[in-house]
Amino acid sequence: MAYSAPIFYGYVYAYINIVILIFSLAIQAVALIHCLTQRGDGFQAIGTLPKGAWAAILSVCIVLTLLVSGSIGIFSLIGIGAALVYLLDVRPGLKDLSDGKGFW
Known part of the structure; x- marks a missing residue:
């Protein structure tokens, strides 16, 4: 009987899943670490969720991804979506705020 896929497709699928999982956890960890190292009043100054809310969202996402x-x-x-929203929206606002340029 002939198979349409090679026998080793399961190993390739497992390695791709592991790479995507590591990539996902790395992005989420970077976002969480950045969130925890910022001042709390900066979040209110740029008009986003408070620091505690972002830390909770990113922490819960990491735990759910792992478990x-x-x-x-x-x-x-x-x-990944929550971490990218933080990294692409909130992080530049905090950076502009700390540079003195203001948040636009």
Whole structure:
């Protein structure tokens, strides 16, 4: 009987899942570490969620990615989305605020 996929496709699939999981956790960890090292009043100054809310969101996403998802799953994708919103929206605002340029 002939198979349409090579026998080793399971190993390739597992390695791709591990790479995506590590990438997801790295992005979420960078966002969480950046959030925890910023001043709390800066978040209010740029008009976003408070520091505690961002820290809670990013922490819960990391925990759910590790415990529930395990690989490419809905919690991993939600965690990547939350981390990217933080890194691409909140982080530049905090940087502009600390540079004295203001948040536009």
